[in-house]
Amino acid sequence: MAIDVETVRKVAKLAHIRTPEDRLAPLAAELSGIMQWIEQLAEVDTDGVEPMTSAVAATLPMRDDVVTDGGDPEVVLANAPLRRGDFFMVPKVVE
Amino acid sequence: MSDLTSLTLAGALTGLRAKQYSSVELTAAHLTAIEAARGLNAYVLETPDRALAMARAADEKIARGEAGPLEGAPLGIKDLFCTKGVRSTAGSNILGNFIPTYESTVTANLWRDGAVMLGKLNMDEFAMGSSNETSAFGPVINPWRSSGSNAALTPGGSSGGSASAVAADLCLGATATDTGGSIRQPASFTGTVGVKPTYGRCSRWGVVAFASSLDQAGPLAKTVEDAALMLTSMSGHDVKDSTSLPVEVPNFADFIGKSPRGLRIGVPKEYRVDGMPAEIEQLWSRGVDWLKDAGCEIVDVTLPHTRYALPAYYIIAPAEASSNLARYDGLRYGVRAEGTVLNDVYELTRAQGFGDEVKRRVLIGTYVLSAGYYDAYYLKALKVRRRIADDFTAAFGKVDALLTPTAPSAAFGLGDKVDDPIAMYLNDIFTVPVNLAGLPALSLPGALDAQGLPLGLQLIGRALDEGTLFTLAGALEKAAAFTSKAKRWW
Numbered sequence: 114m115a116i117d118v119e120t121v122r123k124v125a126k127l128a129h130i131r132t133p134e135d136r137l138a139p140l141a142a143e144l145s146g147i148m149q150w151i152e153q154l155a156e157v158d159t160d161g162v163e164p165m166t167s168a169v170a171a172t173l174p175m176r177d178d179v180v181t182d183g184g185d186p187e188v189v190l191a192n193a194p195l196r197r198g199d200f201f202m203v204p205k206v207v208e
Numbered sequence: 209m210s211d212l213t214s215l216t217l218a219g220a221l222t223g224l225r226a227k228q229y230s231s232v233e234l235t236a237a238h239l240t241a242i243e244a245a246r247g248l249n250a251y252v253l254e255t256p257d258r259a260l261a262m263a264r265a266a267d268e269k270i271a272r273g274e275a276g277p278l279e280g281a282p283l284g285i286k287d288l289f290c291t292k293g294v295r296s297t298a299g300s301n302i303l304g305n306f307i308p309t310y311e312s313t314v315t316a317n318l319w320r321d322g323a324v325m326l327g328k329l330n331m332d333e334f335a336m337g338s339s340n341e342t343s344a345f346g347p348v349i350n351p352w353r354s355s356g357s358n359a360a361l362t363p364g365g366s367s368g369g370s371a372s373a374v375a376a377d378l379c380l381g382a383t384a385t386d387t388g389g390s391i392r393q394p395a396s397f398t399g400t401v402g403v404k405p406t407y408g409r410c411s412r413w414g415v416v417a418f419a420s421s422l423d424q425a426g427p428l429a430k431t432v433e434d435a436a437l438m439l440t441s442m443s444g445h446d447v448k449d450s451t452s453l454p455v456e457v458p459n460f461a462d463f464i465g466k467s468p469r470g471l472r473i474g475v476p477k478e479y480r481v482d483g484m485p486a487e488i489e490q491l492w493s494r495g496v497d498w499l500k501d502a503g504c505e506i507v508d509v510t511l512p513h514t515r516y517a518l519p520a521y522y523i524i525a526p527a528e529a530s531s532n533l534a535r536y537d538g539l540r541y542g543v544r545a546e547g548t549v550l551n552d553v554y555e556l557t558r559a560q561g562f563g564d565e566v567k568r569r570v571l572i573g574t575y576v577l578s579a580g581y582y583d584a585y586y587l588k589a590l591k592v593r594r595r596i597a598d599d600f601t602a603a604f605g606k607v608d609a610l611l612t613p614t615a616p617s618a619a620f621g622l623g624d625k626v627d628d629p630i631a632m633y634l635n636d637i638f639t640v641p642v643n644l645a646g647l648p649a650l651s652l653p654g655a656l657d658a659q660g661l662p663l664g665l666q667l668i669g670r671a672l673d674e675g676t677l678f679t680l681a682g683a684l685e686k687a688a689a690f691t692s693k694a695k696r697w698w
Contacts, residue, residue: 116575128530128574129537130567131555143629144572150630151519151585157592164590165597168407168421168646169671173450188309192541203539206550 115145212237213377217281217434220380224270224280231270231280235263235324238282242326242378247698248349250373252287253295254327262324269322278441279322284379286370287328288335289315289425290414294325298416299333299343299366302536302561304543312414313446314383314425321441326379330369333563334533335390335418338635340368341626342565350398350619351376351694355660358697361619364394364635370428371398375694381429381438385415387422388521389615389639392651395428396614396664399653399692401435401681402428404639406671407646408453409439411446419528420451422521422643432652432681436460439674455672463675464682469503471680474607478514479638481616487657488613495611495654495665498687499680507607511599516592517641518633523576523589524644529566530573536561568629597645604670609680612638614651614664642668650677653690662692 118137121144125132132140183189186199195202212234215223223229239256259282266280290296290308297303311319319325332342339362340348350363351372363372367384371394374382384391386404395402403426410425417423427438443457475496480489496506538544538557545556562570576585603610616637625632642649648671651664665684669677 120575121571124571124575124578127578128570129534129551129554129558130562130570131552131559140568140571143568144575147522147568147572147629148575151522154516154519154523154588154592157513157516157595159588159591159595162591162594164587165594165644166421166590167451168644169451169453171408171451171453174447174454176447191309192306194538194540194542194544201539204548204550204553 116141116148213241215380216430217380217437218431220281221278225275227270231263231266231324232260234280235259235282235326238326238379245376245378245698248351248372248376249346250330250348250369250376250378251284251327252297252299252330252345252369255294255325258294259324259326266322266324276320276322278318278437280324281322281380282324282326283318284326284329284370284373284382285315286331286367286383286385288331288385288416289383290416291315291325291328294328296328296416297344298335299331299345300561300563300566301344302542302557306541308414310414313411313448314415314442317441317444318383323441329373329382332366332368333566334416334529335366335385335387336529336565336569337365338389338393338632339622339625340365341622342563344563347622348372351698352398352619352661353697360622362397362622364397364619366390367394367428371395371400374398374400374428374430376698381427381434383425383442384428385423385425386643387418387525388643389636391426391428392639392649392664392666393615393635395651396662397619399662399690399694400428400430401432401650401652402426403435403439403650403674404642404648405439405443405674406453406648408451409443409648409672409674411444411449411452413446413448417532419525420532421528422525432678432685433461433464435650436464436678453672458675460674460678463678466679467503468499468679468683470505471609471676472505472507472607473499473680474507474509474603474610476509476511476514476603476610476612478511479612481637484613484616485618485657488616488663491654491663491665492611492613495684498684499611501687502683509603509607509610511603511641513592513595513599514641517596517644518637520589520592520596521640521644522572522633523585524593526569526573527577527586528573530570530577533566533570593644596641600645600647608670609676610668612666612668614638614666618657618659618661618663638666647671648674648677650681652681652685654684654688655690656692
């Protein structure tokens, strides 16, 4: 399916990637090319096929619901672009 | 002392234990070689002080008779592995000067066994690429050149830095990762040995995530034995990765030298594609003959859904990537763009921090997961993935391993495919099906083409049957007697 400029604008918004107006049309063409190539999957008969959601058949292990790590704000904040005290600093979220 | 960098990992370990040289000498020789080879752009960070400190510690352990299996061996680490206190970038600008406060399990296992870290290796951004050209640090150059040409060739990708470093003797072996072929295709392009183990064999903890249901760590090495030594150390169950398999790790080197007599080898007809150079066909036939001579039985098999693996992959991998890469928001680590409201910070950070190919894949992934398209694309791809895995299951009812070419071409020129995403994706046509099915596969060099460039053969095995791959690879390595090295020009 061809992807139009409006769809790219919407998807870029969903993906939180600011995309300048003049990039929308070239991206629409690029992504359409890729998606058209992907369309060939429609040829495969997948009626009654169970989707494969993991690479190996294994049940996820359970563990005790206890704290195993943490309690070290210095480690957590070590790479913070901006911090104050033991908190990450971010721009205002609500007015 | 002759050039210590030309040793294999196995050879170097023998020499270290026999005290023919120290780890400090061995490490220093590699550091000098790395400095002289900066033009290859294989390392994005050299860590000489740490390397020499680790080498001194290794020498002390060897002196005390407490040497681990890899004691004193200098290795390179793909920059997708988080290394405590050492900048880790995943080849992206968005991570900036990220310095992990923890160590990936795979690298921790290597240090436990005595290995020495030389530095961090260049790669495609977030491992998305087949030519290393999407790296924020610029492309890696392949030490191999076409005969009579000075044109720069790609070492492949995404583990291009690892492959170039091993091929140019800038380490005794390197860690790498493989989501759709990122260990095996570079191995094929650089005349090195690469192993993508069974999904779950190596812990993914501390490895920057690209597509979590496909990502696996593995070694790039000079020989089959070296790859076995590294994989034995890298593997193992890890409670910190819930998909890591709670199974015993055999000593993979023990499988080399075993007789492959009686093993049944499948040759899948779907791995013969239009436009594939005749030399690759010829090498494949020769590989079949080598295994036949070694006593294997050759069986024609069919993997009918092979051609749908790439398009399925290009839904599944971007979908997982769009989710995994949502964490790069500029708030907790990495680079943050200035903005007065929170959404501006998110959008500008990601616009400035991600390169074009990463953006392209995040957008595709977001699109195929978005309301109204999820069933048509994502769910469809997961069903096709099952079909592909079922093809392998059926084939492994008849055979013990498969033999195929690793890549549909030899190394190509930098810039040749960078403007055509689909042409670039097609490079992984023989490697991607294995990731979708979670199986182990190994690439080893088989011959040089007419241009003097290496070509690889790929062995694919049953889940958790890396041992058989090492037995077969050992036999092929012996028969191929591939000893060529890139002629030094750098």
